[in-house]
Amino acid sequence: MLKNLNSKHIQRFSYKYLPQFPISPNSPKLGFSRSQIANYRSNFPTTIMSSSKTIVLRSSDGETFEVDEAVAVESQTIKHMIEDGCADTSIPLPNVTSKILSKVIEYCKKHVETPNADEKVAEEDLKSFDADFVKVDQSTLFDLILAANYLNIKSLLDLTCQTVADMIKGKTPEEIRKTFNIKNDFTPEEEEEVRRENAWAFE
Amino acid sequence: MAARLSMLPEDCISTVLSLTSPPDASRFMLVSSSLRSAAESDIVWDRFLPSDLPRILSRSHTQLNVSSKKELFFQLCGCIPIDGGLRSFSLDKVSGRKCWILSARALSISLSNEPNHWTWSANSTSRFSEVVELKTISNMEIEGRIQTEDLSTNTTYSAYLIVKVSDHSFGLDAIPCETLISSRTCSVTNTTYLCPLDEQKQQFESLFFTNRRQMMEKRVVEGECQRPSKKADGWMEIEIGEFFVGEKSEGVKMNLTEVKGQQLKGGLIIEGIEVRPKCEQL
Numbered sequence: 001m002l003k004n005l006n007s008k009h010i011q012r013f014s015y016k017y018l019p020q021f022p023i024s025p026n027s028p029k030l031g032f033s034r035s036q037i038a039n040y041r042s043n044f045p046t047t048i049m050s051s052s053k054t055i056v057l058r059s060s061d062g063e064t065f066e067v068d069e070a071v072a073v074e075s076q077t078i079k080h081m082i083e084d085g086c087a088d089t090s091i092p093l094p095n096v097t098s099k100i101l102s103k104v105i106e107y108c109k110k111h112v113e114t115p116n117a118d119e120k121v122a123e124e125d126l127k128s129f130d131a132d133f134v135k136v137d138q139s140t141l142f143d144l145i146l147a148a149n150y151l152n153i154k155s156l157l158d159l160t161c162q163t164v165a166d167m168i169k170g171k172t173p174e175e176i177r178k179t180f181n182i183k184n185d186f187t188p189e190e191e192e193e194v195r196r197e198n199a200w201a202f203e
Numbered sequence: 204m205a206a207r208l209s210m211l212p213e214d215c216i217s218t219v220l221s222l223t224s225p226p227d228a229s230r231f232m233l234v235s236s237s238l239r240s241a242a243e244s245d246i247v248w249d250r251f252l253p254s255d256l257p258r259i260l261s262r263s264h265t266q267l268n269v270s271s272k273k274e275l276f277f278q279l280c281g282c283i284p285i286d287g288g289l290r291s292f293s294l295d296k297v298s299g300r301k302c303w304i305l306s307a308r309a310l311s312i313s314l315s316n317e318p319n320h321w322t323w324s325a326n327s328t329s330r331f332s333e334v335v336e337l338k339t340i341s342n343m344e345i346e347g348r349i350q351t352e353d354l355s356t357n358t359t360y361s362a363y364l365i366v367k368v369s370d371h372s373f374g375l376d377a378i379p380c381e382t383l384i385s386s387r388t389c390s391v392t393n394t395t396y397l398c399p400l401d402e403q404k405q406q407f408e409s410l411f412f413t414n415r416r417q418m419m420e421k422r423v424v425e426g427e428c429q430r431p432s433k434k435a436d437g438w439m440e441i442e443i444g445e446f447f448v449g450e451k452s453e454g455v456k457m458n459l460t461e462v463k464g465q466q467l468k469g470g471l472i473i474e475g476i477e478v479r480p481k482c483e484q485l
Binding site: 138139140142143145146149157161162164165168169170171172173176177180181182183184185186187190191194195197198200201202 | 205206207208209210211212214215218219220222223224225226227229230231232233234235236237238239296
């Protein structure tokens with residue numbers, strides 16, 4: 001039976017079916033220690049365990065975060081850096097502060113940990129996680145958009161952009177300016193012209 | 204420094220706006236001069252356009268001279284002839300959803316090719332090259348068909364028969380017509396009159412023909428006996444019914460029939476059937 005398993009099966013199910021590698025649900029990292037891997041490899045030489053690496057990310061304020069590679073490659077930017085071989089020691093992210101980076105990592109971890117998106121319970125759980133995740137102040141929300149854009153994490157970008165979109169829907173221009181603290185820099189003539197062009201939207 | 208909306212790159216602001224709606228994006232243009240270009244960007248308006256637009260436009264001969272997706276969106280909010288003028292396509296301005304008007308030629312009208320019963324002619328107030336006028340008939344059967352892949356998914360649509368009543372009409376109001384919307388998954392019937400309510404006529408009827416209307420209404424299926432409503436362009440629309448468009452592709456039939464009255468009628472001018480999203484939705 002074991003000979004028919006490929007590396008994908010081993011990654012997913014190994015901690016269920018191989019009790020000599022207990023993983024506590026509270027452990028902060030998903031992954032195996034090097035001695036565990038060596039032991040495993042000696043028992044099952046035909047299988048290959050490749051994605052057990054950890055990646056070190058360095059925020060703009062110098063803090064380092066060690067994350068599982070599977071979590072880190074949720075970011076296409078980081079994924080390309082790894083593929084291009086730039087990720088030997090650590091990956092510097094000068095555009096992302098530690099506060100935002102830790103939130104982004106929390107998001108990626110949760111989304112990597114939920115493999116069966118078809119199961120209703122897991123889907124509801126993820127939806128409620130996402131809803132709570134964006135309950136932050138405006139400034140943090142925009143920082144998350146900037147980070148998701150820079151790190152190229154599509155699902156996070158969609159989630160954060162949708163949150164801001166919901167804050168814009170149905171509002172008049174004056175209400176939008178108030179919500180986001182934007183100054184009206186139109187000249188009266190310009191404003192009149194734009195209003196005339198878009199009069200239908202105000203009916 | 205706290206991050207603000209105005210600090211986001213223009214692409215991100217456009218992505219945010221593409222998740223709102225056409226009226227929201229248009230109102231956003233008035234927020235500030237520096238954010239206006241984000242609201243006019245192709246990223247926003249491309250998302251409001253239907254994804255299968257090229258397929259639909261390939262059925263049209265109209266040349267659309269547009270320099271941006273926003274211009275394309277607003278041009279498509281006016282009717283575009285499709286399938287050689289047989290049908291007319293447009294987008295609903297508020298939601299970006301697809302709307303269609305099937306011309307009279309695109310409908311199946313029984314005996315419509317018999318000049319004794321129906322005549323085809325041009326009409327200056329119609330968007331189509333031909334409309335059909337009822338000369339005289341006792342059984343009237345009108346059917347239109349549409350494929351849900353030509354419509355927007357997850358939307359409730361309403362179908363309307365667009366008509367005019369000529370001055371020399373007769374027998375149109377004696378008995379309500381039966382309407383039917385059917386597809387593989389649903390079937391909804393209702394009843395409707397072809398003429399708006401005429402107060403004077405109704406008073407006259409109630410004096411001399413007290414039971415007649417109720418008797419005629421009993422002959423048709425259970426329904427609301429709706430009345431047509433007037434449109435701004437001089438035509439009237441008669442609601443045939445509503446239907447929901449899900450993910451699956453299927454054909455929808457829209458029928459209006461009057462076969463239970465047995466009396467002659469004439470003077471009804473048909474432009475076509477309009478299919479548009481039900482207005483409460485955004």
